[in-house]
Amino acid sequence: ETVLAIDIGGTKTMAALVKGGAIIDEILVPTARAAGPDSWLAAIADKTGHWRDRYVRVGFAVTGLVQDGRWSALNPATLGIPDDYPLAERATRLFGKPAIAMNDAQAAAWGESKFGAGSGGNLVFLTISTGIGGGIVIDGRPLSGLAGHFGLIRGPSQGRSPLEDETSGRWIAAEALKAGHEANAAEVFEKARQGEPWARAIVSQSTLRAATLCRDIQLMLDPDQIVIGGGIELAAGYIDEMRDHLKDIAPRLAPHLLAAKLGSRAGIIGVADLAGEGG
Numbered sequence: 001e002t003v004l005a006i007d008i009g010g011t012k013t014m015a016a017l018v019k020g021g022a023i024i025d026e027i028l029v030p031t032a033r034a035a036g037p038d039s040w041l042a043a044i045a046d047k048t049g050h051w052r053d054r055y056v057r058v059g060f061a062v063t064g065l066v067q068d069g070r071w072s073a074l075n076p077a078t079l080g081i082p083d084d085y086p087l088a089e090r091a092t093r094l095f096g097k098p099a100i101a102m103n104d105a106q107a108a109a110w111g112e113s114k115f116g117a118g119s120g121g122n123l124v125f126l127t128i129s130t131g132i133g134g135g136i137v138i139d140g141r142p143l144s145g146l147a148g149h150f151g152l153i154r155g156p157s158q159g160r161s162p163l164e165d166e167t168s169g170r171w172i173a174a175e176a177l178k179a180g181h182e183a184n185a186a187e188v189f190e191k192a193r194q195g196e197p198w199a200r201a202i203v204s205q206s207t208l209r210a211a212t213l214c215r216d217i218q219l220m221l222d223p224d225q226i227v228i229g230g231g232i233e234l235a236a237g238y239i240d241e242m243r244d245h246l247k248d249i250a251p252r253l254a255p256h257l258l259a260a261k262l263g264s265r266a267g268i269i270g271v272a273d274l275a276g277e278g279g
């Protein structure tokens with residue numbers, strides 16, 4: 001059955017019609033960050049109005065914490081969501097079809113595990129985007145709640161700021177600005193590829209922190225694979241650079257890093273599959 005799947009991220013919102021793990025139709029709009037959830041939902045309902053007769057269920061994959069269909073920000077710098085917003089309930093009413101909601105990276109972990117880079121076994125998914133999201137699939141089941149919120153981890157030396165505030169796409173753009181360059185994360189990657197020293201330094205810090213995170217994840221969960229994705233179009237070379245930072249680790253401790261196969265659509269495809277099962 002066809003599902004309307006919606007991914008609300010800190011920067012972009014994607015809506016798609018999905019059937020059997022394949023995208024039939026899709027639209028992409030910027031997330032109006034300051035507008036708030038009522039208007040995000042209204043905008044999506046408006047933009048997808050012409051699809052109304054084509055789907056039977058709705059699935060949301062969103063940045064932030066989702067518990068029992070209620071939505072909150074963990075890091076309001078990634079996206080400011082009011083506490084305990086009743087997302088599943090409002091969406092069910094607005095779209096007139098049964099709706100489920102889950103975290104974006106947890107949905108993406110499921111998508112990659114079933115339709116993407118996964119090859120059976122336990123999998124961790126990591127997205128380096130506006131923030132840093134994560135999802136865990138253990139014994140063929142995606143974990144929910146706080147599980148996998150790796151971007152919120154704080155190392156003892158890190159003081160008050162979460163890891164994503166010193167690693168993610170948002171951090172990369174802010175560092176570029178500090179260095180006197182107005183550029184988004186994708187542009188910083190492009191400059192790094194062209195060999196600009198300031199851009200290479202920023203990317204290298206980001207990849208070192210992401211690589212260290214993967215090393216820690218391996219010790220915590222010992223997954224068979226860690227799949228890396230993210231809205232910054234996973235800049236060619238990002239994973240290679242992570243691997244480079246990990247090259248001195250003893251092989252038995254080394255995480256097995258793989259590039260995501262579904263790109264920025266992993267969350268959409270994952271949540272559509274789970275919504276299609278009836279939630």
Ligand code: BMX
Nearest residue numbers: 010063064074075129130131133151
């Ligand atoms: C943050 C957190 C996670 C999310 C991750 C990636 C908020 C609002 N979000 O760690 O729930 O999975 O960012 O989100 O607290 P994205 O917007 O970068 O895709």
